[in-house]
Amino acid sequence: MNFEFSEDQKLLADQVRKFLDDNCASSHVREVLEGERVYHEDLWAGIKELGILGTAIPEQYGGSGAGYLELCVVAEELGRAVAPIPFGASIYLAAEAILLAGSEQQKSTYLPQLASGETIGTLAVSERAGEVSPRTIALTAKDNQLTGVKMPVQYGTIADLAVVAAKTSAGDDARSISLFLVDLSAVKRDVVDSIDPTQNMARLTFEDAAAEPLGGAGEGWDILQKVYDRAAVLFAFEQIGGAQKALETATEYAKERYAFGRPIGSFQGIKHMIANMYVDLELARSNCYYGAWALGTDAAELPEAAATARVSATTAYQHCARNNIQVHGGMGFTWEFDCHLHYRRSNLLALNIGAKSEWENKLVDRLEARNAA
Amino acid sequence: MDFEDTKQEAAFRAEAREWISANAPSYLEEHLEKSVFATVNTGPYDQMEESKKWRKTKYDAGWTCLSWPKDHGGRGASPIEGVIWRQEEGVYGALNGPFGIGEGMCGPTVAAFASDEHKQALLPKLASGEEIWCQLFSEPAGGSDLAGLRTKAEKDGDEWVINGQKIWTSGAHYSDWGLLITRTDPSVPKHKGLTMFFLRMDSPGVEIRPIKQVNGQSGFNEVFFTDVRIPDAQRLGEVGDGWKVSLVTLMNERLSIGGGMPTGFPEVFEFVRTLDGADGPAIKDGAVRTKLAEWHCKANGLKYTAARLTTALSKGQTPGPEASIGKLVAGNMMQEIAAHALDLQGLSGALLDPEQAEMAARFQAMLLRSPATRIEGGSDEILRNIIAERVLGLPPDVRVDKDVPFNEIPRGSA
Numbered sequence: 001m002n003f004e005f006s007e008d009q010k011l012l013a014d015q016v017r018k019f020l021d022d023n024c025a026s027s028h029v030r031e032v033l034e035g036e037r038v039y040h041e042d043l044w045a046g047i048k049e050l051g052i053l054g055t056a057i058p059e060q061y062g063g064s065g066a067g068y069l070e071l072c073v074v075a076e077e078l079g080r081a082v083a084p085i086p087f088g089a090s091i092y093l094a095a096e097a098i099l100l101a102g103s104e105q106q107k108s109t110y111l112p113q114l115a116s117g118e119t120i121g122t123l124a125v126s127e128r129a130g131e132v133s134p135r136t137i138a139l140t141a142k143d144n145q146l147t148g149v150k151m152p153v154q155y156g157t158i159a160d161l162a163v164v165a166a167k168t169s170a171g172d173d174a175r176s177i178s179l180f181l182v183d184l185s186a187v188k189r190d191v192v193d194s195i196d197p198t199q200n201m202a203r204l205t206f207e208d209a210a211a212e213p214l215g216g217a218g219e220g221w222d223i224l225q226k227v228y229d230r231a232a233v234l235f236a237f238e239q240i241g242g243a244q245k246a247l248e249t250a251t252e253y254a255k256e257r258y259a260f261g262r263p264i265g266s267f268q269g270i271k272h273m274i275a276n277m278y279v280d281l282e283l284a285r286s287n288c289y290y291g292a293w294a295l296g297t298d299a300a301e302l303p304e305a306a307a308t309a310r311v312s313a314t315t316a317y318q319h320c321a322r323n324n325i326q327v328h329g330g331m332g333f334t335w336e337f338d339c340h341l342h343y344r345r346s347n348l349l350a351l352n353i354g355a356k357s358e359w360e361n362k363l364v365d366r367l368e369a370r371n372a373a
Numbered sequence: 374m375d376f377e378d379t380k381q382e383a384a385f386r387a388e389a390r391e392w393i394s395a396n397a398p399s400y401l402e403e404h405l406e407k408s409v410f411a412t413v414n415t416g417p418y419d420q421m422e423e424s425k426k427w428r429k430t431k432y433d434a435g436w437t438c439l440s441w442p443k444d445h446g447g448r449g450a451s452p453i454e455g456v457i458w459r460q461e462e463g464v465y466g467a468l469n470g471p472f473g474i475g476e477g478m479c480g481p482t483v484a485a486f487a488s489d490e491h492k493q494a495l496l497p498k499l500a501s502g503e504e505i506w507c508q509l510f511s512e513p514a515g516g517s518d519l520a521g522l523r524t525k526a527e528k529d530g531d532e533w534v535i536n537g538q539k540i541w542t543s544g545a546h547y548s549d550w551g552l553l554i555t556r557t558d559p560s561v562p563k564h565k566g567l568t569m570f571f572l573r574m575d576s577p578g579v580e581i582r583p584i585k586q587v588n589g590q591s592g593f594n595e596v597f598f599t600d601v602r603i604p605d606a607q608r609l610g611e612v613g614d615g616w617k618v619s620l621v622t623l624m625n626e627r628l629s630i631g632g633g634m635p636t637g638f639p640e641v642f643e644f645v646r647t648l649d650g651a652d653g654p655a656i657k658d659g660a661v662r663t664k665l666a667e668w669h670c671k672a673n674g675l676k677y678t679a680a681r682l683t684t685a686l687s688k689g690q691t692p693g694p695e696a697s698i699g700k701l702v703a704g705n706m707m708q709e710i711a712a713h714a715l716d717l718q719g720l721s722g723a724l725l726d727p728e729q730a731e732m733a734a735r736f737q738a739m740l741l742r743s744p745a746t747r748i749e750g751g752s753d754e755i756l757r758n759i760i761a762e763r764v765l766g767l768p769p770d771v772r773v774d775k776d777v778p779f780n781e782i783p784r785g786s787a
Contacts, residue, residue: 001376001377001378001382001453001680001683001684001687002374002375002376002377002684002687003374003375003376003677003680003681003683003684004374004681004684004685005374006374069374247765251765251766251767254767255766255767255768262768262771263767263768265761265767265768266767266768266769266770266771267770268754268757268758268770270767271757271758271761271762271767271770272754272757272758272761274761274765274767275756275757275758275760275761275765276757278698278760278761278764278765279698279701279702279760282674282678282695282698283670283671283674283675283678283698283702284670284674286673286674286675286676286677286678286680286681287670287673287674287677289374289677289680289681290673290677292374293374293375293376296374308669308670308673311666311667311670312670312673312674315667315670357663359666360662360663360666360667361662361666363666363669363670364656364662364665364666364669367642367665367669368646368656371642371646
């Protein structure tokens with residue numbers, strides 16, 4: 001039994017943490033929060049130089065080919081630092097979609113650009129409120145030209161390249177959806193406000209935008225599910241990274257803050273709240289490790305493991321971020337304290353690739369499928 | 374990252390598997406598999422007799438108390454080998470019930486503090502199951518606040534005279550020996566006036582009364598001591614050092630209780646797939662699905678938390694108080710699952726007879742047993758204190774009785 005990251009993987013985590021301590025302190029995150037920057041270009045430049053964008057992209061496509069377990073430990077550190085950069089959109093979503101569904105030529109063209117960070121990618125699926133399904137996708141493709149609106153799109157005003165889900169045949173079944181690659185330079189893009197201003201969000205308006213098919217016609221929905229499963233594990237590591245930081249912040253504050261003549265952490269009302277945060281996080285961490293194992297070995301269990309990691313990590317991060325504010329009392333509700341950075345990010349990550357309720361449903365579907373088999 | 378045994382672990386597993394398949398009481402397998410929650414089913418066979426028989430068979434081949442040294446009746450095995458053994462022992466592990474407290478708590482305490490003569494006389498018989506041990510710690514006035522115990526031990530020549538009462542003693546009625554913590558000096562603060570002993574449970578003046586529990590069973594007892602005499606040679610540790618000795622016992626309690634707790638998830642999952650609700654199978658109901666997802670995440674999280682702890686053991690590390698989360702999560706989960714499963718049954722959920730109730734009444738059994746899981750071996754609240762204070766380093770609660778002589782601490786009326 002060796003259900004733990006290796007020494008080399010832990011060393012990588014340490015290196016990334018040191019880099020982020022210097023280059024992604026809360027002062028840097030706040031430059032984006034305050035609207036001084038749309039995203040943190042300097043941090044992105046540093047990440048490019050560090051060479052970690054291509055961690056799980058094979059060497060033949062310009063990555064380092066280190067692997068998914070390595071990408072998981074990187075993700076955990078990015079989540080801990082609430083990094084205001086399009087790492088997830090570009091790597092977990094766009095690059096994964098191209099890796100899964102791209103032609104040899106598309107992989108050779110786009111993956112090296114994404115791995116180097118010269119090109120920023122994203123995924124555009126959502127159009128309106130409600131659970132995303134083939135029925136809610138109205139943007140159409142005709143002769144490889146897209147018309148319609150995607151909103152909101154993560155890092156939509158920054159990304160150079162988008163993987164876009166479009167309707168390519170009548171009806172509302174899965175086969176009505178295909179994926180396309182679109183150069184966004186000619187697409188109308190408007191910033192939209194979101195609950196987490198440290199992550200750019202946009203409305204994209206496509207008017208006969210030139211696009212190239214990614215994967216076969218009618219295969220889009222199935223590819224998307226596979227992309228989401230893989231991204232779910234990676235975002236789950238961001239979530240436990242953030243949850244860990246929120247737990248540590250709450251714990252430190254409870255030791256230092258005195259009320260009624262004693263540290264507030266000595267009151268059971270506070271310490272039990274923090275113990276419960278720890279329990280949720282440990283369960284999520286174990287589920288994430290299982291997800292990492294499934295992703296790293298491309299196991300048949302991946303869909304179930306990914307949904308488990310997603311639901312568990314979403315719960316833990318929301319719980320830890322929410323109660324971190326509670327432990328801080330009124331000060332936790334100020335703009336000045338960093339508690340809200342995690343509160344915002346935890347609630348954005350709870351939605352970004354499908355809401356928790358959708359993943360709960362998928363998880364039970366998959367448990368049923370396993371038991372029927 | 375993988376789930377494979379090392380070469381050495383695989384060899385150990387193969388050896389254990391081969392021995393078990395050649396020696397286990399296979400005639401009990403079908404009955405043991407039918408055990409419903411918190412009971413052991415041995416069919417027409419006597420449970421204690423079969424338990425002792427399997428224990429002795431294992432002992433003769435060196436398969437009990439694996440982590441103990443060989444001259445104490447153990448195998449000198451590593452902690453990871455203990456985990457592998459339990460995995461391989463499978464359903465037959467249910468026969469270990471009467472010996473768990475001896476192996477997990479009393480034995481290690483005797484090994485740490487008794488004389489060599491006593492160790493040689495007691496430990497091999499404990500390991501073989503010939504003699505069964507119980508732990509006499511909790512009292513009406515000292516549960517979570519164990520150091521508040523009042524059972525008195527007074528020196529009389531080379532003997533001690535014991536008067537008082539213990540409660541929640543598992544298996545006292547079939548035990549040969551007991552590990553007993555007493556108060557020898559009430560004039561000093563509570564942690565300082567305690568002393569540990571062991572004694573024969575058939576000593577004159579010991580009276581055992583079973584406690585009838587909420588679920589109608591009687592797994593626990595009250596034990597009364599009236600002028601019971603114990604030789605000073607049966608003292609463990611110095612006079613006044615009983616608290617320190619008890620910490621050795623309790624540290625082992627958490628490790629022996631924490632691993633592999635049932636959660637009720639596989640049972641409830643099976644149940645909602647088959648239950649025909651108002652709108653078809655209950656598993657299609659949105660509210661049910663939300664709960665299933667939550668419970669699966671917890672059960673799976675516990676399973677792989679155990680895998681992380683096993684990895685630590687495999688690397689020769691000792692898991693710390695982190696292991697406390699197992700019982701905390703599993704106990705709450707079982708209670709919640711039981712209530713939800715009954716809710717889905719409507720008034721039929723009130724049925725208790727396994728012949729009449731759904732799923733052989735296992736959820737009713739869980740409902741009526743799970744309150745104890747949240748209390749025994751460290752209540753939820755104590756476990757949260759342990760996590761907060763020993764894992765996360767939060768300051769302890771203010772202890773108003775800490776430096777007060779025991780006999781000056783206020784007592785309530787309950």
